[in-house]
Amino acid sequence: MSSDLKRDATSLLQRQAQWLDHHQLQPRITECGQVVSVGDGIAWISGLPTAAIDDLLSFADGSQALVFDLNQKLIGAILLHATERLTAGTEVSLANLKLSLPVGPAMVGRVIDPLGLPLDGEEVPEAELWQPLECPSATITARDFVHHPLYTGNRIIDTLIPIGRGQRQLLIGDEGLGRSSLALDTLIYQKDQDVLCIYVMIGQRRSNVIDNIELLRRYGALDYTTVIVAEGSALPGLQHLAPFAGCALAEYWMHQGRHTLVIYDDLSTHAKTYRELSLLLRRPPGREAYPGDIFSVHARLLERATCLSAAQGGGSMTALPIVETNQGEIEAYIPTNLISITDGQVYLDAALFSGGFRPAIDIGKSVSRIGGNAQHPAIKHEAGRMKLDYLQFLELEVFTRFGSRLEASMEKAIRRGRVLREILKQERLAPEPIRFQLAWMIAFNEGMLDEIEPDRISPLLLKLSQRLQSADELELDSPREQWQHQVADWVHQAEASDS
Template identity: 70%
Template sequence: MTADKTDSADSLLQQQKAWLTHYRPALRVSEQGYVVSVGDGISWISGLPTAAIDDVLLFEDGSRGLVFDLTDSSVGAVLLHATDQLTAGTGVTLSGRQLSLPVGDALLGRVIDPLGTPLDGEAAPKCDAYQRLLQDSPGIVERDFVHQPLYSGCKVVDTLIPIGRGQRQLIVGDEGLGRSSLALDTLINQRGQQVPCVYVLIGQKRSTVIDTIELLRRYDAMDYTTLVVAEASALPGLQHLAPFAGCAIAEYWMHRGLHTLVVYDDLSTHAKTYRELSLLLRRPPGREAYPGDIFSIHAGLLERATCLNATQGGGSMTALPIVETQQGEIAAYIPTNLISITDGQTYLDAELFSGGFRPAIDIGKSVSRIGGKAQHPVIKQEAGRLKLDYLQFLELEVFTRFGARLEAAMERSIKRGRLLRELFKQDRLSPCSIEFQLAWMVAYNDGLIDNRTPAQIPRLLSELQTAVASSGLTLEEGRERWAEKLTDWLADTLTTQPEESR
């Protein structure tokens, strides 16, 4: 016998002795169930009397399921993985554990499914920790007030609808108005901010998934982002678990004192998937055929996004759930549910989009209930004056449609409002620094650009952005210092405009 075989035999013998040392004879009872029926991503199982909701089930053919419904005689389960051999009569056992997935820094830059299986063709990530997908949100005593801003890079959002770290801000609007673009802009703007991000794609087409991955790679955002994907062809059970998986990944970083951002794209599709599973499992339908607990499902998910206090590490999880409306109907069932759960909403309007105003954010229907408390004082001061002027302009502009003669003061307000509307316009994937946003707000509020025309605004903003970037000024410089520098810039370097823009 060779030395290697001898070492192997000795190791096996030591393992057996160790097992015998800890072995205690006792009565062991195990349950063996069997599949009654299977199809459409669910399975009915008989013979598991102690099964509980959210228990993981193991099938003899290698499939896996999650207990989703209980009756007097059978168990309803959603399939998480199904082989071609799964059929009626297949044996089923309880795994004895709750559903969890690997979490940690090894997931940054990776594309995974809701169970942690890699979808990017690379080896499985080596993670030392596991996090449960379905668990309670932090208690009241563990939370802190939202007190730090999370900058999106969008001028309208950062000034008028600010987001704080730990906030839940809903993005709502019809399809094709730029909801996902706004979320991706926010995620890209976190580059260099030490904010690990999670982007969850629920029931999306594969082409959409590929486009999202390529976009994030192009802007070097994959370095700090994890993509959780349950595409349209995935099992309904995986689509249902996708946002919970993304939340669990971000939760791991939050409990370690980091500030995280998670995007759910989108919860309308998630609600439809949950409705599909519930109807297949014969649960009684409610409004619009959704089950009665759809509100608590989304509330349990979004309540896990919060800001922890110092004793819990001081981390935070900011959530940007996306929901789709039909024909701009913001009062539909799922949108109103989510509006009542979240801390504010950013509403995108089809008429603004058609009129060329991008991003098409309706200031009147959008609100951030707690984000203002996280704004920097100087930003909050300038933005307050700005919002009042803009809302007054929107009311006054209605009168111009009837050709009515207006007073000189009203004419000035309308002229300034049109300048402000041009200032708010912003191209996709062009986030602005918060210093630049303070600069143009001070310039507008002090009337330093009142002599400009709307056609001159794009070039003025471009030159102003360059000047601010090279100045090294920060928000702590004070408003007077900013106003002084802006007066010099606008007088010296921004006075010349091309003839066609005059």
Template identity: 70%
Template sequence: MSLDDFSGNPEGAVAKQADWLKRYQPSLHIVERGSVVSVGDGIVWIRGLPSAAMDDILTLDDGSSAMVFDLTEDLVGAVLLHETDALTAGTAVHMTGRTLSLPVGDALLGRVIDPLGEPLDGTSPPHPSAWQCLEGPAPGITARDFVNQPLYTGIKIIDTLVPIGKGQRQLLIGDDGLGRSALALDAVINQRGKGIYCVYVLIGQKRSTVVNTIETLRNYDALDYTTVVVAEASSLPGLQYLAPFAGCAVAEFWMQQGLDTLVVYDDLSTHAKTYRELSLLLRRPPGREAYPGDIFSVHARLLERSTCLNAVYGGGSMTALPIVETQQGEISSYIPTNLISITDGQLYLERELFSAGFRPAIDIARSVSRIGGQAQHPRIKEEAGRMKLDYLQFMELEAFTRFGARLEASMEDAINRGRVLREILKQDRLEPLSEQFQVAWLLAFNDGLFSGVELEQVHQRLEVLRHKLHDSTLSLDSPREQWRDMLRQWLDLSEGE
């Protein structure tokens, strides 16, 4: 009963109170209460709470919060989600009876949040349309559809030779400093105006890297359709572990609404190291390279949620671009091999190519897209054809020329053609290109419009195509003859000029 019940009609309020007292039945209300045994390095050990289950959220009397991460016979191990300076041994701990979730919906577009959904951009908290659990089951087989729609990154070498489809999981792998994050940013920037919602997850990155990424997205008007989830290097290890799951949950909500999404995990090597740190602090037995035995299942559980749903389940898709770091190009180390086996292909960046000035430094020989070809547009697929194989053969032939071997005229032509193709495939970062441009240079190259062109003039002719296509009405489905006539006209005019 409240005091408001006595205002206006005191006699009626008294009668209601009497009825309530007659119906009242006292009962025993039991609340579990634990206490902190020790705290340090983002881990808190708790005694008590016999009903605690994995992933339960706990609140502490000092204002901190934690998530159950390990259960032993006597103690509960939890990772801190929020820590105050007053947290010490003996602090009381209470169960909330809920698992971790975060706000999702269109209100997150253009926002920078932490893995708990709290704003990091200095503005008011978003007003969500729903809440989504960070952990959730991957869609079942009956809910999935074949990958059948292309996702264009705007990068020539990817969209033509190693294509990506909506709902695919394509790994970006290579040493540090070779442009893995630049490829991911190009892919996000290229989704402007295509109706694809993007989520960029930054895991354990320096603050300067976080700021540069956000500013790049803002400068290219990509922040309007992107949510940035940040757990920087100075944040608690528990938040760094949860960051990719938070980004996945944000994108998963849009996928369930029938929308196409793209999520970037930058990067899962740092995520694996954070999980190893937490596991060792929780006294779990280490395995290979001191990683816990379930590190494979952690990443599989995350990446399996990316898929293409069929029409019965809304027809949405979630494309994943996980990033992983190698050391000295060692692609067979533990975490890279795990992720290669989970994903649908990989883009391998090689240091020698980068040092030689070939950028993006994607090694075609080690890069593969297992299902992207099924989603590739028929025109691009037809023109790309055997280009990848021819390019690999050119690289082998070029190796013989280093020893001064004499080659036949046909071999010389193949080498010259390969060198022109290699020059065409070079591309500066943050300059994504349209799919019409991909068709244009493919047709021009296959029809011999680049034959006899000096390498220094290749980019000039590509700029002509790019400029002419800007005002052209040609589409991917335009007849090949129309494409060919226009390309010859444009390039013949530029050559005359």
């Protein structure tokens, strides 16, 4: 053996001897709990005296749970993953981890569950970082005013109920009125808008989940969208965590300086799931059997949607929560809670839907409290009194049912109102660019459509949209005179072709 090797070996032996001289043997203490009972997505556990709320638990059979309730003798945990071998007597230990979601570019275009596991048959997405599902919302000093619009492609919303990036706008109405369709239209329109989207489906049927995913794939929306699914057959704990997982992913991109849109479909189901878990954990029920903290749960979730200041990267998270009403009862517990938390609501009415007005948005009950601050000046100028005029038309139209003669000014107002009502009708999955919204508003405000029969409005608008697509020189900032002159020519040409 060479002298160098002998010297290295001697040095190693000396270091090991020094370590042994100072090493003290001590017992290693770890906590070990035991499952007392399990069922309905809930596990009651004894032991684990240092466990805290939201701690992850590991079971000897491979199951996972989250500490959800603490009392003097037992721990109540919601199951996140349960094997068939999970039963009373199974050993439980603290995982010493906080519940987190893998985040990064690999998440775009994927369908995952609230834990980040793939549901699309592909490999587990590669995580750039791990984002906690629960974290404090941005401070006041880190926020900025909502100042940039988020366009939806919908004529009513983009003009009369505008949404800004960083806003929380509630979609509310009875089942079957098109709340999810309106949200999907908005998501599809974000293509080439530099907005990353997260679509969260909570407690839905598998067939409905598959249909929505195929719809997004058909329109190319999966290229910028992550779908988080906790279907109706999933554990209640996963359904509860689904919106927080979507929020965590959107929050990560927001702090990277990106603009994001997250859709929660829907928070009524989420509230029912939370009520189920709370009752199983024997928490005292409150109004409509919901636990007293249901308001804080949704507030904690939606308050994280905001627009960050330039010093924080300038990113934004826009939230579109969906909530269901029962027979139009907007004053119910969960809807009123969410209305008080959000920055406005888009209300869909069953009577309008039955009357053929699609989307069935009730303009009188819909409001956007801060979206007007983000509207482009040209759009804001043209929208002006349009909402008020339309609501006045609806009141005047009631008098026509009695067959009485009306003044000429009232007849003109009613005729213009009926034209506007036809303009505001829009087919599903047909979002339209904001330039088109400006074009039809100018045509309406200048009286170019007053003499056109309502049944001819739809084909005329289609021709107007087709001609606008080739007019690259017209932008929102172009002079109004240029817009007015060009739109007048297009309307005249469209009328001439019809005749």
